[in-house]
Amino acid sequence: MNLTQRGEQPMPKEAHKVVVIGHRNPDTDSICSAIAYAELKNRTSTLVCEPRRAGKMNQETEFVLKKFGVTPPRMCTDVNPKIRDVDYREMPGIPGSTSLRRAWKIMRDQQIDTLSITSADNELEGIITVKDLATANMDVFDTAVLAKSRTSYKNILETLNGTMVVGNADAVCTTGHIKIGTATPEMLESSVEKGDIVILSNRYESQLCAIEKEASLLIICNGAKVGRTIQRIADETGVAIMTTPVDTYAAGKLISQCAPISYYMTRDNILKFTLVTPVADVLRVMAKVRHRYFPILDEEGKYCGMVSRRNVIALRKRRIILVDHNEATQAVEGFDQAEILEIIDHHRIGSLETSGPVYFRNQPVGCTATIITQMYDENGVDIPPQIAGLLLAAILSDTLAFRSPTCTPVDENAAKRLAKIAGVDIEEFSTEMFEAGEKLDGKTxxxxxxxxxxxxxxxxxxxxxxxxxxxxxxxxxxxxxxxxxxxxxxxxxxxxxxxxxxxxxxxxxxxxxxxxxxxxxxxxxxxxxxxxxxxxxxxxxxxxxxxxxxxxxxxxxxxxx
CATH class of the missing domain: 3.10.310.20 (DHHA2 domain)
Structure with missing residues (x-):
């Protein structure tokens, strides 16, 4: 999944396709009509339609699709809204090595109060909130925080806008406390211990004292230049030195913000959802907690974005077109939570209700495919041979090759015309189709x-x-x-x-x-x-x-x- 670039506002995802679907336990008419009508809508409207099936195909339908070289529609047994239907924020995760200050800047720029921490291969490792950042910044007396959190020198350089003068920028803090060396060299000598991180001004004596006390890192403020002698001695004794343009006050305020967020992030019991989590379940969880944003995992368990209450409230319902049925008991699960755009059917008017007016076409013919054939003609759209074959199969199946009392002259005329387009003989094809459907070999x-x-x-x-x-x-x-x-x-x-x-x-x-x-x-x-x-x-x-x-x-x- 493509993630938005850092700093961008979340963009609406590609418009969801309209699902054209028949009834549960689909027959040949249900599936073939869905395929043919989706094709017609794609050619005559601005909608992007996809045929789906609400259950397993029977042998007869499998034979028909194979006969005309048509790929079976994907299964869809539930149209209840899922997280994937929500315009969630497709923002990337950040590595655990990110500094607190960098995390705060991302939150500020993205206008979000929660960030997901991910590994190099996008595994969710934890989350950090603006509350966590505030708590970390209030803990000003933990002078060993950089060592305990194994803060990288790169984080310090980034946060203080510093320059590495002596030492390796890829190193990490492993020992010592943070000391601010604004006192006299004599007082500094009594306070600095081996391995400490010392923030200093341009005073030569203080710098030399800190080196002699075997500090691990010197941070020289106000952009002061470091003398060659100090650099040489520091290099010989293994003391790192970096410079920063900020003064000692600012450096002291910012230094704890260099710590990596992995030290403060929440690792366990993270509330998260997947792309297929029902929105109803999400709302129940959100009602019980005070978090605003929650991480989302894709089908492979990888992090793919964040969702908030606002995203869920602004949910766009799934849009569906029903063919070959109008009974609530036959409709796909969750139809009442979707927006029904159209119903094309040839059965009695059933119990299905819609939340608003829809295009409803119901005709007393033997097959829904007959109606769809008429709609191709009404829209002036040529019927491709493959589609003609599917429509023909549906009519023959539903009318039992014109033997059913539901069969009308309209069905029979449509079937004869479709047979010519598809290039098949009706008697021969119907016999093959019915025989394929009635085989019991290996069936439960x-x-x-x-x-x-x-x-x-x-x-x-x-x-x-x-x-x-x-x-x-x-x-x-x-x-x-x-x-x-x-x-x-x-x-x-x-x-x-x-x-x-x-x-x-x-x-x-x-x-x-x-x-x-x-x-x-x-x-x-x-x-x-x-x-x-x-x-x-x-x-x-x-x-x-x-x-x-x-x-x-x-x-x-x-x-x-």
Missing amino acids: PEEVFLQDFKVFMCGDIRFGVAQGSYMTRKNLQAAQALLQPYLEEARNKQNVEDLYMLLTDVPKEESVVICTGRYAAEVLSNGFESRPAADGSWTLPGVVSRKKQFIPAMMSAYQEL
């Missing part, structure tokens, strides 16, 4: 069940309906045998009152239903005026559409309970 019951699963609400009752389409009775019966023992476990996992699995025989145009739950058997009996077979399954002749045939009958039956 949960994987098969979640290939196309949706949750619905009728009053206070929450029920789930999954569906699988099969070209052969053999594969249908194999799926039934695999799923029947799993249904009760699935009902508990999905937290629904009742659970239904539609196993649709596409050529025969009927569905076998297996179910579990408190009201399931009663609702099926009343909704379709039928009785179960000996194995507990229901056969529903002519029922192939969950949306148009199964759900309306179930809703009526639940309302009569």
Whole structure:
């Protein structure tokens, strides 16, 4: 991640992409429509859109994307705002060797009261606050602070604007106390001890005395020149000398500010967040502490910036476009914390609410992809062959290759046109697609069940309906045998009152239903005026559409309970 240069004000990060996403447990229409609509929006608007998927792809969709050479959309199961959605301060960390005074200048220039201390490879080592700096500056009686903190000569030179005259600028203070030698040489002789750091004026006798007492460092004030004899003697005895333009008073005030911040920083129990920490969690932490700024770690655990209450309050919500659904129970987690820009769907009007007006397009056709095909035409945008293939696959999947009662002439006409653009034969392609989707090899019951699963609400009752389409009775019966023992476990996992699995025989145009739950058997009996077979399954002749045939009958039956 590129960090702002030191001294710059934080800049807003690149505008967040608009997420175009379908329902949970996505089917082919949900994913293909998201890809196609994101492409259309990118070509016709100023928005930067990215298709995403709210769950694992099923085998049918995987076949379709591979067939047309399209990269699967990235997974997105939660659009609750995270720290990465906040315009946090992308300011660099500073090394622990930085002086207190330098740290204070950074805080002043950056208008921030907390700094992060990082290693050479950007590992967070600690934090220091303006309060820590104030405490350090108040501790004026700790004359051994430079030795205890192993202050570098470079820090002293920087803070005092000094010049190295004798010795190595890369050395560090390891022994002694700070002494200010403004007294007579006789008094200086009794106060200076071996290894001390002595601040002096241009008085030759005092300088010589400090050298003879084996001070480790002499700091000569007021820009005074150091005589050659003093330099020679100091060099011979291993005493370092530096000069500074400031007077002894200023040098005495500044000398403790040369200490490295690593000596004062907080190392343990640092309150920090990651880029994926939910904003709700951040606000809870911030409400309990008095800190203003908190460090942020990226996906690799490296420091990448600071966040404050003000940053979080100014949060820009994630912007999303929903396709192929408008039910709250089917929407991606956190949709109510995002800004919904549009909804493109072909299902009944559901329970989803928005905080403001949105562009909402809902048409009684067999597939969302049909609507998106119309929108390409309305905007005068040519449909690329890859996109045409995806839209065609979605229409064939949702209409069961025109066998579903949800299929309209609009769907069929759109599909025939898309097939020409994509360069495929409808009958041949649909057979390949359905056969790819119904394969059970190596699949767990949960994987098969979640290939196309949706949750619905009728009053206070929450029920789930999954569906699988099969070209052969053999594969249908194999799926039934695999799923029947799993249904009760699935009902508990999905937290629904009742659970239904539609196993649709596409050529025969009927569905076998297996179910579990408190009201399931009663609702099926009343909704379709039928009785179960000996194995507990229901056969529903002519029922192939969950949306148009199964759900309306179930809703009526639940309302009569």
